[in-house]
Amino acid sequence: MHRTKVRVVEGVLDANDTIARANRADFDRAGVCVVNLMSAPGAGKTTLLERVLSDLGGVRAGVLEGDVQGSLDADRLAALHVPVTQLNTDPGFGGECHLDANMVRSALDQIALDALDLLVVENVGNLVCPAEFRIGEDARIMVSSVAEGEDKPLKYPLMFRACELVIVNKIDLLGHVDFDMDRFLHHLDAVHPGVSVLLTSARTGEGIGELRAWFAGLPQRVGAAV
């Protein structure tokens, strides 16, 4: 029984990787650098994007907004005059708890890729399944709020392994929650040694400049034609 199950799962993931490669080829053709932004619900992904995308120098950024349903986050980001496309997993995809390569592909004809240098894909808020599905991205970021507790890398190790940058957000709450930063970083190092870490607060602005620089420099770092 288990063997059969594993084969089926591998089949699904193979199909995902095939479509992710097709997405990747389209992104490369358009010279767009793509970031997959992941976190638990309410960790602050959208607010961070509001802060960062308002000023990325000459980098032309767009957002693909993934949600089970609704367009609350897309509406917030559209107010920044950033091109935003909403992708709901509810109507067509059965209320899936993550984005996969095929869902992203289904939205590509609504995005003017040629007009972008950077596309940020804001995934569904979830610390499990989004980490299992590549979408053709150049880099993956995961955001962890200090309000969630310092044990999260140990409880959701795949998510913390499957990213190039970990953002520890809401650090303005550090005096008000039981969160030992040293212990968090120790746990993170245990599951993903050497991963880049940024400490941020969208409220106070701490770390926002560094995050903006990270985004602005990404197209050049991955060698996309900007």
Added chain:
Amino acid sequence: MHRTKVRVVEGVLDANDTIARANRADFDRAGVCVVNLMSAPGAGKTTLLERVLSDLGGVRAGVLEGDVQGSLDADRLAALHVPVTQLNTDPGFGGECHLDANMVRSALDQIALDALDLLVVENVGNLVCPAEFRIGEDARIMVSSVAEGEDKPLKYPLMFRACELVIVNKIDLLGHVDFDMDRFLHHLDAVHPGVSVLLTSARTGEGIGELRAWFAGLPQRVGAAV
């Protein structure tokens, strides 16, 4: 294509309901009242249980602890001398992002049901899939932390509909986060009119007495043989 997909999903859920009914029958035979406790990662489920289970009067409580991997939460609860059983979705179940009836069933032979009046099943931290799978429970609670923001009922409506009690937790942070309680309750009322709500802080103890009373009174309310 979509029709086929929907049929398959319905088939899976039918099988789940069949097994959930078998669990239900076992719980009834043993006179155990069962609560399915759900939330996003880091909303404070385990800490609330630590506060509440330490003193439930004469009610004999146990916990079935669901995690993708590890036993951090189970270890914390075992320190209270409450019988705790760990159920990991990682080794046998492919790292699933939720508990289903079959996973719960696989753990039942490790739980002395006859020695319990109340079994709390702490689900995997996730606001999407846990709401879709009944496990044979009497009641479902969902915990939402004020740090997650007031928009969560609108973004994850199924989860907020699929419960008899909504706990708004970490209210000690209300002065430090952008969270308008009236607006949250308005959103909640829009997706689940009339649902019971408890405001709690595991840190200050606010609302913990009421939550303890809710748990202690549940066996009698659902008419289980206690």
